[in-house]
Amino acid sequence: MIRNILAAALCAALSAVAGLGLLLHRERQAGAALAQDNAALDVxxxxxxxxxxxxxxxxxxxxxxxxxxxxxxRHVPDHWLR
Structure with missing residues (x-):
């Protein structure tokens, strides 16, 4: 019984860590896209x-x-005629 509870808790913890990793990865990608947009607007x-x-x-x-x-x-400077 305790093993089942520990396995479920471990599975939940691993899922939470994986979800957090995915969320952080998406945030980094969004930040990189914003930096590119910022550079394009600056140019x-x-x-x-x-x-x-x-x-x-x-x-x-x-x-x-x-x-x-x-x-x-009638008397313009020479550099105007070039």
Whole structure:
């Protein structure tokens, strides 16, 4: 009788340990997937920041050109013609 109880308790304990191991394995996989998603989003955000910076610089350049008087437009610097 005691052997049956001990066998059942051992079986329950082993099942609990196996279940806990499976749960921890799934959590690690989910964490790795989240880390990959985080890295992909970081790369996308860096790309967006670079595009915004390029647009801002382009607008500043356009504004500087728009501020030139009309008579100065006939005499443009050589580097503008390249």
């Amino acid at each position: 996308a955000l860096t790309g967006c920041s670079a595009r915004v910076l390029a647009i801002t610089r382009d607008k500043e350049s356009d504004h500087a050109i728009d501020q030139l008087p009309d008579f100065d437009l």
